[in-house]
Amino acid sequence: MRVEPPVPEAALAAIRAPLEAAGATRADAPLLQPLNLFLDLAGEAMRARLFVVQAEGGAEACLRPDFTVAIARAHLESGRRDGRYLYEGAAFRASAGAERPEEFLQVGLELFAPQSQGGDGAAEAADAEIAGLAWRACAAGGRADLSLRLGDVGLFGPFIESLSLAEGLAARLKRVAGRPRLLQAELARTGETAGGARGTLASILSGLSQAEAGALLEEVWALAGVEPVGGRGPAEIAARLVRKAEAAAAPALTDDQAGAIRAFMAIDDSPDAALARVGELAGRNDRALNAALEGWARRLAELARVADPHRMRFAPALGHAFDYYDGLTFEVVSEALGPERPVAVGGRYDGLLARLGAGLGGGEGRAVGCMVRPWRAWDGGEQ
Structure with a gap:
């Protein structure tokens, strides 16, 4: 297994400092995690990137590929309604065709709040806080070529509603919003006649x-x-x-409907221009979409206090390997490393709490978090 080199302690301390200042409780996660859970969240294709272990006759497990899911499970099991958790430790993911480290350091922060605390701009403020903390942590590593890429999986639902699709088709498209491969499969069915064999x-x-x-x-x-x-x-x-x-x-998309979705997925511009384009494609006649766009105006105003707006891009279709994100998504990207090696990633994942809490007597709440790769943030690290 290829192991990431250590980051000098002074540089690591500078990178973790913004997250430490957020008033979070230190948390950890078991090294072994249930494989089934991660395959549910990312699809069977993720199996090739996980280190799978299994005792004779036991369930399959995997080495911890990230901390978010494990921290969220621990939060639910604690019975607390809110919480802030800071973590730092090794994660493990097999390299996908490139000679990259497969054991690497992650530093992150996860924020949980009751469902009732999402109104009056609280959710947008939390989103901006987490994205801003990730940006400050990455910038503390010394790289001068960083940019902040923003997205919102949650915009896809209101946009789909604005197209007046058949109910079943709209529901199916919303389910695959954060999974590009499945969405492309749906787009490939454009023009097909309904009534295919069910078996x-x-x-x-x-x-x-x-x-x-x-x-x-x-x-x-x-x-x-x-x-x-x-x-x-x-x-x-x-x-x-x-x-x-x-x-x-089920019915397939028409050419016009598929064209509108492709145009939406292709948006990638400055935040103001990108969000204006979303409104144009939807006709700005949907109340939920207009409310979502207003929420983004509040997020951007908060983020402008931390990061240069000229170093921000917005692509509503921005997603991550795991599909539990259902709102804001973001990445801090280095020009030298490219978009395939983000320095930090994060986003909102309210729905994950309900999925994880199904066996714990509930799990509704709000959640947003970020993860920083110190070896990539440090200007003397990954090249």
Whole structure:
């Protein structure tokens, strides 16, 4: 395994200082994490980038690929309604075709708040605070070629609503907003006639509850003598089969609708120009979209106090490897390293709390966080 070189202590202290000053509690996360959870969040394609381990007869696990999910789970298990957590430690991800470190240092901050604290601009203020802290931490590393790339997965939903699509089609598109590969597959279906083959098993499963569908699939496995592998349960597999069958049978986008979505996904400009373009494509006749654009005006006003607006870009489709982000997304990028090696990433992930908290009696809340790579932030580090 290729290990990232250490950052000199003075440089590391400067990079972590803005995050330490945010008044957060120190937190850690177990080195081993449940593989199934990360595959749910990033798709099966992520498996090739994870270091998978499995004891004989046990569930598959992976070396910690990031801290956000683990910190969020620990927060939910604590029963606290709000919290700020600072972390620092090694993460592990296999290099995708390049000779890059596979064990590397991450420093980050995760902020949690009750759902009720999202009004009156509180969520936008938290977004701007986290993105600003990430920017200051990266800038403390000494690089002079940094820029702040902003996005918003949450803009896609209101934009889709403004296109007046069929209900099922709109819902499916919203589900894949943060997963470019799946969205491109939907765009590739443009012009197809509805009513594709669903398959007998998928048709039967689609009429059942998730628990009933899972029980039926488990019975089919038992009759066929099938032993499932990979850690996925029957209910989850049944749900995926039904979604795929429904996608094949549902109406496809028209050429005009697909063109509007492609134009939206292609936006990449200064924040003011990019957000104006979003409004133009949607016709500015959607209340939810207008509210989202107003929220961005507040975020940008806050961020302008920390970072030079001329070093900011906005691309609404900006996403990350894990698809739990459902609002603001951002990256701090070095011109020397390029967009494939961001210095920091982060964003809002309110929906992840509900997904993780399903087995803990709830989990609604608001969450936003950031992760900084000190070896990339330091001007004497990665080149």
